[in-house]
Amino acid sequence: MSKKQHDYYYSFTSPPTQEPASSSSNPSAPPTGQAYLQPPPSYDNSINTLDFQPSPPPNRTNLDGYELDASVPPFNPNIMPHMSMPMPSSNNIPYNTGDYGLLEQDDLNNSSSSSSSGPNVPLLSAFEADNANDPFRGRPAPPGYSLYRAKYEIVKDGIISRDRHINQDGEALLQFLCQHNKPPRMLIHFYGYHEETVWVTQSTRNQDGDLVEERVPSTRRIDDFEFNIDCSDNVSNVCQGIYILPNPKTGEQKTLRQLCDEYCHSKNRLKELKLTKHIDWDYNGMTRALTAAIRDSGFYENVQITYVLENHEIIVKTDFSISRWADNRWIKLFLILSCLWIIVYPLIWLFKEKFGHSDLKSAWNMSISERDWYGLHIQEVINSCRGNYRPSGGRLYRPL
Numbered sequence: 001m002s003k004k005q006h007d008y009y010y011s012f013t014s015p016p017t018q019e020p021a022s023s024s025s026n027p028s029a030p031p032t033g034q035a036y037l038q039p040p041p042s043y044d045n046s047i048n049t050l051d052f053q054p055s056p057p058p059n060r061t062n063l064d065g066y067e068l069d070a071s072v073p074p075f076n077p078n079i080m081p082h083m084s085m086p087m088p089s090s091n092n093i094p095y096n097t098g099d100y101g102l103l104e105q106d107d108l109n110n111s112s113s114s115s116s117s118g119p120n121v122p123l124l125s126a127f128e129a130d131n132a133n134d135p136f137r138g139r140p141a142p143p144g145y146s147l148y149r150a151k152y153e154i155v156k157d158g159i160i161s162r163d164r165h166i167n168q169d170g171e172a173l174l175q176f177l178c179q180h181n182k183p184p185r186m187l188i189h190f191y192g193y194h195e196e197t198v199w200v201t202q203s204t205r206n207q208d209g210d211l212v213e214e215r216v217p218s219t220r221r222i223d224d225f226e227f228n229i230d231c232s233d234n235v236s237n238v239c240q241g242i243y244i245l246p247n248p249k250t251g252e253q254k255t256l257r258q259l260c261d262e263y264c265h266s267k268n269r270l271k272e273l274k275l276t277k278h279i280d281w282d283y284n285g286m287t288r289a290l291t292a293a294i295r296d297s298g299f300y301e302n303v304q305i306t307y308v309l310e311n312h313e314i315i316v317k318t319d320f321s322i323s324r325w326a327d328n329r330w331i332k333l334f335l336i337l338s339c340l341w342i343i344v345y346p347l348i349w350l351f352k353e354k355f356g357h358s359d360l361k362s363a364w365n366m367s368i369s370e371r372d373w374y375g376l377h378i379q380e381v382i383n384s385c386r387g388n389y390r391p392s393g394g395r396l397y398r399p400l
Contacts, residue, residue, distance in 0.1 A: 010283040011306040012056040043371040046289035056287045066243035071255045148172045158313035170261035184277040184312035185232040192224040194301035245359035268353040269320040277312040
């Protein structure tokens with residue numbers, strides 16, 4: 001399949017299987033618009049129906065060994081501030097995440113003033129009340145505090161920022177990561193295909209210089225169906241937390257703020273920080289069930305099921321020219337055409353300093369179980385497989 005494999009979060013291709021002995025000997029596709037009358041198998045039956053050879057890869061256990069960073073307050077940019085996850089406290093006031101752009105101080109003041117527990121306590125002492133007109137006693141007032149909104153670029157995989165300030169201020173960088181840690185998008189990509197071998201004539205010259213024609217086999221891939229189902233609405237809106245992998249050599253456990261400070265203190269002009277979003281789901285079981293259901297519907301050729309993530313990365317880079325040049329598509333094309341990439345790319349890889357690329361993740365859950373999602377969408381999957389097939393004379397569906 002001619003797609004960028006690095007965009008895929010989890011992928012499995014099931015090779016062709018043998019048709020049941022009861023199938024008709026004359027291959028034919030179902031009539032156009034014919035519905036799948038036989039009910040699809042249940043989730044449990046689908047998982048145990050086929051003996052997969054090879055079997056789907058195991059679930060990606062990307063959070064094994066990672067530790068939750070408890071210093072990062074719970075946050076959720078996609079719901080109202082009063083719905084934020086409360087921290088344990090005696091008055092049950094929501095945790096102040098105003099520094100990260102989620103809960104404004106006015107909301108906290110309103111919550112505090114509306115509380116009916118306990119008598120009202122004066123906020124100012126008698127001496128402070130007498131000097132309320134001049135609280136700073138003649139000194140200039142401190143500058144007002146406001147959230148920093150960094151500039152960024154939206155791409156398919158997430159967002160990229162080269163803002164100079166968040167490259168110098170660890171607190172601003174922490175705010176930026178929290179402000180944009182929104183739920184990722186996920187698509188399930190279905191692709192069915194088969195391979196056909198044709199004989200083509202080639203002309204070559206023998207040792208005597210005579211022109212000789214010979215027939216050689218040539219294999220080509222024929223697409224049978226291809227479509228996506230968007231699962232983004234089923235991704236939970238609540239982040240499960242920020243996870244950081246301890247140092248494998250020393251066992252040191254850093255916090256997100258420490259990682260941001262280390263990034264900002266680095267003088268490397270090619271430095272790069274990345275936060276990756278991880279969705280916890282049983283991809284192995286779902287893939288087995290979907291593949292078995294497609295086989296049960298009558299398609300026995302190659303089936304590829306891929307889970308594609310979008311908006312799953314937050315990347316921060318420097319604003320230096322060398323960093324921009326390393327990402328410029330035209331410079332990349334020039335390096336490839338001139339073969340200079342053999343020298344330049346290893347140097348960039350050697351001198352680039354990476355933060356969080358393999359040890360910083362935010363965890364997300366699905367709001368629906370694999371079994372429930374399968375029950376709601378399996379009929380749509382089967383109908384789409386049949387509705388999107390492209391007849392080409394090959395063996396596609398057997399009549400049921």
